[in-house]
Amino acid sequence: MNHRITYLNFDNSLTEQSFLQKYPHQWIGCSDIPHTNGFCKEESLNEIRKRLQSNKASPLVLIGNGNFHYVTYLLLERIKKPFSLVLFDHHDDMKQDVLTLISCGSWVRYALERISNLNKVVIIGVNEENKTAKLTKIEEKRVHIITKQKVNKFSLYETIYEVRRFLREEKNIYVSIDKDVLFKTEAHTNWDQGNISLVQLLFLLENIVEHYQVVGIDICGEYVINHENRFKQVTWEYVKMNEIVNRTLLKFINELVVVPQESLLA
Template sequence: MHPSVTFLNFDYTYTWQRNLLHFPHEWIEMDDIKGTNLYCDDGAMQEIEKRLACRHTRGITLIGSGNYHYVSYALLKQFREPFTLVLFDHHTDMNEQTLFPLLSCGSWVLYAQKHVPTLKHVVIIGSATSQTFSHVTIFPKSNFMYAPMTIVRAIPTKHIYISIDKDVLRPQDAQTNWDQGTMSLRSLITYVDYLFRFKHVLGVDICGEDRLFGAKNEKANEMIIRACFKHMPVSSAS
């Protein structure tokens, strides 16, 4: 990973988070692609992947609203080594799409399990459900903090990918357009720190923006980015 940020402009939410532009970054326009809000059709996904392929670095990807969380699926497809998806999310994003069998923000994890052969396991932290899924370990939302090493030990692979939807956080620390969990930002930062210390992180993405609450989300984004960057050698940037 490189200590840089890629902004994906689906919904203009990052135009209100100017402090984040102090990080080394690149900006990729996505707002002109049709068929992307909540659901993503095949043509839209092909165009998204085409634009992602033009990135100069692979660091932290900021996706925008949780409505576009399915972009994580496109980011997972690039990895060739066996890895575990570590997902911080108030939802499992493993809903079966029967009426509209399209990739969506609510089904992308299940989609990735079916179509990304190097994805070997999923660990979900902060979910509102403790439902059982195949090759998935869930740490449901709780009023107490799970021991970070308990989560690390639940990961069967050396390599991991971290995906963070800020709806896992309590409203005091972030505000999203979806119902939210109870995790504190301090707890999330602690988990991220342990994951970087004990696993090889292939990539990170963050979503869960809401234009009406940009200042609060900007602060959360900045803290998460800094927590990741401190584990990335500056010399690796390009």
């Protein structure tokens, strides 16, 4: 089915991907909101929330570069029924920040502490060296990390089995994809990257989503264009690589995933 897609414009990384304009979509401008890059002040987070609500952001959202991945927290807030998060990311995004601000590195822990409908979190593709979470026994019942080292060691079906075994009887899932989980030869982000191929990602996605009701999906991990790299040929190669990955993911979602437009979202 064809989904209306919401594109968030924090950094113009998506506006340069012209093919994306061919999908039914809406834009929500966020580039004028201060204090949002990496860390987000509470008043700025409230303004982003307000714009998502007033524009009725769809269940399928492209966020921009990974510095704004914390927006997923606001997208999870909208879900009315119990659900679990399946996150593809090269980082666990579970830092215990000293500051009370939400950040791109702490939003998963932030969500676990504040969203009552969020039952469990599975994070796939994390580099062992990027694991920041020291899980308590209680947290271990709610969070399961499958590192990229495990994905490479296991068969893909073993990874899927591990996800389903942890989620058990969960019915609803939200999927968040940071393209930094992929090889740099397939997508190029502003963070260190993993070694999962796009084909492996699609394989895992297909075999996971067929067992659950998907209540929302977001994608981030765009390459940041700035005054220093704008006139370099390689910059536009990176933009095109990311666009091709986004197009592939959107095609997959449109063909195989049925996302409810309203029923589970506030």
